[in-house]
Amino acid sequence: MRKIYLVSLLSIGILFSCDDNLQLEPEDQLTQAVAFSNKTLALGVLAGAYSAAQQDDVLNGTNQLMGEWQADNVDFVGSFPTFNEIRLYSTLSDNGSINAVWDDNYETIGTANLVIKNVPLVEDVEFTAAEKANAVAQAKFLRALVYFNISNWWAQPVQVDGGNGLAVPLVLEPFEGEVQFPARATLNEVQAQVERDLLDAIPDLDNSDNSLATKGAAQGLLARLYLYQEKWAQAADYANQVISDPAFTLATDYTFFDTESSEFLFTLVNNADDGQDSGQGFSGLTNPTPEGRGDAPFTDNLLAAYAEEP
Amino acid sequence: MVTVRVGSENNTFAPLTSSFLQTPWVEAFDENGGYTNTGFIRNVIAIEDLNINDANSFRTVGNAFARLDLGSLLDGLSFRTSFGVDRVLLEEFRRNFDVVTPGGTASNYYGQQNKYVFTNTLNYAKTFGDFHDLNLTAGTAYEQTDIRDITVSGNTFLSDRQINVVSAATPETTQNTVTGNRLVGYFGRFNYSYKNKYIVEGSIRRDGSSRFGANNQYGTFWSAGGAWTLSEENFLSDVSWLNSLKLRANYGTAGNDRIGDFASLENFEGGVISNYNGAAGLRQLAAANPNLQWERSQSYNIGLEASVFNNRLTVAVDVYNKRTTDLLLNVPIPQTNGGLNSILQNVGEMENRGVDLDISSTNVSTPDFEWTTSLNMGFNTNEVLSLPGANTDSEGRQFVTGSANQRAIVGHSVNSFYLIPYIGVNPQTGDAEWMSAEGTPTTTPTSGDRVIVGDANPTFVGGIRNVFKYKAFDLNVFMNFSYGNDIAIGGLRFTENPTGTFNKSTRLLNVWRQPGDNAYLPAYDSPTFNTFAQRSSAQVLDGSFLRLRNVTLGYTLPASVTDRIGVIKGARFYATANNLFTVKADGLDGIDPEVTDRIANTRQGESFFTPPQAKTYLFGVRLTF
Secondary structure, rough: HHHHHHHHHHHHHHHHHHHHHOOOOOOOOOOHHHHOOOHHHHHHHHHHHHHHHOOOOOOHHHHHHHHHHHHOOOOOOOOHHHHHHOOOOOOOOEEEEEEHHHEEEEEEHHHHHHHHHHHHOOOOOOOOOOHHHHHHHHHHHHHHHHHHHHHHOOOOOOHHHHOEEEOOOOOOOOOOOOOOOOOOOEEHHHHHHHHHHHHHHHHHHOOOOOOOOOHHHHHHHHHHHHHHOOHHHHHHHHHHHHHHOOOOOOOHHHHHHHHHOOOOOOOOOOOOOOOOOOOOOOOHOOOOOOOOOOOOOOOHHHHHHHHOOO | EEEEEEOOOOOOOOOOHHHHHHOOOOOOOOOOOOOOOOOOOOOOHHHHHHHHEEEEEEEEEHHHHHHEOOOOOOOOOOEEEEEEEEEEEEEEEEEOOOOOOOOOOOEEEEEEEEEEEEEEEEEEEEEOOOOEEEEEEEEEEEEEEEEEEEEEEEEEEOOOOOOHHHOOEEEEEEEEEEEEEEEEEEEEEEEEEEEEEEEEEEEEEEEEEOOOOOOOOOEEEEEEEEEHHHHHHHHHOOOOOOOEEEEEEEEEEHHHHHHOOOOOOOHHHHHHOOOOOOEOOEEEEOOOOOOOOOOEEEEEEEEEEEEOOOOEEEEEEEEEEEEEOOOOEEOOOOOOOOOOOOEEEOEEEEEEEEEEEEEEEEEEOOOOEEEEEEEEEEEEEEEEEOOOOEOOOOOOEEEEEOOEEEEEEEEOOEEEEEEOOEEEOOOOOOOEEEEEEOOEEEOOOOHHEEEEEEEEOEEEEEEEEEHHHHHHOEEEEEEEEEEEEEEOOOOHHHHHOOOOOOOOHHHHHHHHEOOOOOEEEEEOOOOOOOOOOOOOOOHHEEOOEEEEEEEEEEEEHHHHHHHOOOOOOEEEEEEEOOOOEEEOOOOOOOOOOOOOOOOOOOOOOEEOOOOOOOOOEEEEEEEEE
């Protein structure tokens, strides 16, 4: 009889100890607290910002091809009705491809925001103030580049309404659990932020590695911003700073295209396992079949223009 | 079990999808008889003949239990412990050969799921006096599921004669993932019955799931019910045509944890999606919800079972109402929040109410011939009662978006199709017209013109079975049906699109040319020519159907014959046909009304091109020895 008691109690005892198993931890999901707990992990989030920017819809193709379709440099003969709508200027509000561009660009901004806010707070003696400042500056460059790109799509240019028209929501804080419903900022407000981010970033960037944000890239983007704003003197000033920088030289022919040539102020480097996800990126759409999808062939006049070059 | 598979739905490797979209002048074979690469819309004949696409599953189930009779301690007391193991091994191998995918690709997936269930119960069962049956149970349950999988893939093979990833020059994926969950439960039940005439039952349980937020892993659920066998009462004993009559009722609560593992936790994830130029990285992919808790439902059910006329007719009717609270839904959030699309939350209440009906009758019963019919029908109405915190539409109703086609809307079905209503081509102007929010036709509709245009949930579903027996022959005919549900066919945005590069439906030949034409397609120079195939109610079709699911004709050898043969005790020859015909709505040529593309709760009734279900014929003989 005592034995039976023992068996029952033992079984129930096993179960109560199983209770602790409800605190099951995932093996590959990190929390934000862990992600910013030391230098290595925090710089991993910065790499994640570049990785987010490698999505087709950010810096890897569709975002750039949209303009080419509308400008008749590239045709669209493929399957996506959403891309065809863009080419035909018949875009509707349920266009999923444009939604993806919006989503992925804000994801990149969100990752940059995480770095900008949290890297200075990382407690790690190995992480020097200069390294932290450089990481924040790289994130600010990426944020500026993305805001510059999307405000070109989602706003009328300065020349139309003096920059007082609505552009995109200006989100400068990372998402940390509290859902925000930001309103659209004006183009002037967005461009002022782009300018502020670039001016902040320039002193803390260098030109040592053009696969990452460089000082030259930040100066060049700032020159372009000023050009868009018709601030000719400032545009010329920043352009001259880049042109006179010995870190960058013009390539002599087009073979620089797939390299980290010093022609590039900043080049986003894709490896075999990167970008072009689902074949909807630049190379997937523009490469002819069977290697690519062949959805977006270059137009004859564009090919002729390139053929004229030496 | 090995299954050779084909693609389906929104996938150009799918035979049905490609047959809709492939232009008719594309050749599957070149002049030498070899397969051609047909580009983005694949050569499905080459895929079918060459490619490997196998799935292999192997399942081992085992259960051991021990029961201890504790009658010496207390009469009627016993203890039962059981331990179960359920192991599922899944293996998938795909190989696309050179003509389909230049260079070729191969991938191999290997997944192992281990599930352990450990249950302990203490039971007390005793009959007091002659008529009082009492049954009490208390117990605990523990369930552990661990899933580990591995995927490898690569491309660029020298030859189609090389099959596996080892021969691929370029590796694509080398990945393994691990997930799992734990469930803990404590429960008690009682059951009391008097003469089997009055029955009272009750239960209570407390369940914990590792899937929920740290603050809310446990939920408590209970139920109470009773039954009354009226036909046992004296006042009905004289009713000769009544064989049995039973009334039952119960009320109870239940929980649902059918969400993904670790769904309540935030996620900074590494891997190839987060790396940059050889450096490992992290990306924020999910937001935490530490308050995520069990979805709960309270339901009542009242039922009546009656059997009359020597059990020739039996009828069972159940009326139910199930109210679900703390609904587990992926609530979309503005993507400006770090590019995250949604957060899994407990939001709102939903009600399902309806009637289930079962009728069985023996229509004819003679020594040589018998005909029985059984019918079951379920009528259900689904209504979202509240969605606190959700967005509000232009009509002031709160909603949660499930897909581009549907929403859960307060006061309406959880699967309401919410789209721009399409009217047709105006015979006078040649423009396609949609209905605007103001109720006037427009050629330039916007998302603000969307209204509820359909419901993926049927008014009723059911089945009817007729069995005929004549001497040694038997004929079994089963039909099932669904009525009142709508389906959204995404593929129609391609086949009905006059500007795309795909094959088009012949309906598009009916173009508007002059005033008075009742055309399908707007005029070539109409500004609506390019927007004609936009997402609208034009892709929403009636999903009602009646399907002859199964017909079986059988012949059983008479005992006199089998006795003479001697070796066998019985033999039955039969012929079965499945899915012989389906009655369905117009516009569904080649499309199966039982769409299967989406499994999520808030994405029902949607398809790209659902492949038709196979017609199968089977002839057999069953021998008993």
